[in-house]
Amino acid sequence: MRAERYDTLAILFHWTVAVLIVGNVLIAWSLGNFDEHDPVHDTILTVHKSIGATVLLLALLRLVWRHSRGPLTRNRRRNRFTPRPVRSVFSSAQQTMR
Numbered sequence: 287m288r289a290e291r292y293d294t295l296a297i298l299f300h301w302t303v304a305v306l307i308v309g310n311v312l313i314a315w316s317l318g319n320f321d322e323h324d325p326v327h328d329t330i331l332t333v334h335k336s337i338g339a340t341v342l343l344l345a346l347l348r349l350v351w352r353h354s355r356g357p358l359t360r361n362r363r364r365n366r367f368t369p370r371p372v373r374s375v376f377s378s379a380q381q382t383m384r
Contacts, residue, residue, distance in 0.1 A: 293355070299348040303341055310337045 292300075313334045320327035
């Protein structure tokens with residue numbers, strides 16, 4: 287029998303990637319404050335690229351993890367934290383796509 291919710295590692299993958307992406311966007315925005323010939327610009331760009339590579343690696347690991355665990359069952363897809371109106375809209379959209 288499959289579990290009814292995401293496991294801890296999947297949640298950890300998700301939130302780690304989310305935080306890294308938000309941080310990378312902030313780093314990218316900060317690059318505009320430095321001259322391209324400034325050594326700090328190069329350092330920040332290196333960090334930006336490293337975070338991007340880490341996100342790619344984590345996304346690939348997440349796909350491997352997801353493949354090894356199997357797809358979510360219909361009950362596992364429901365998120366108790368999603369507001370009811372949002373769930374209704376998504377549910378209606380899913381019904382019309384079938």
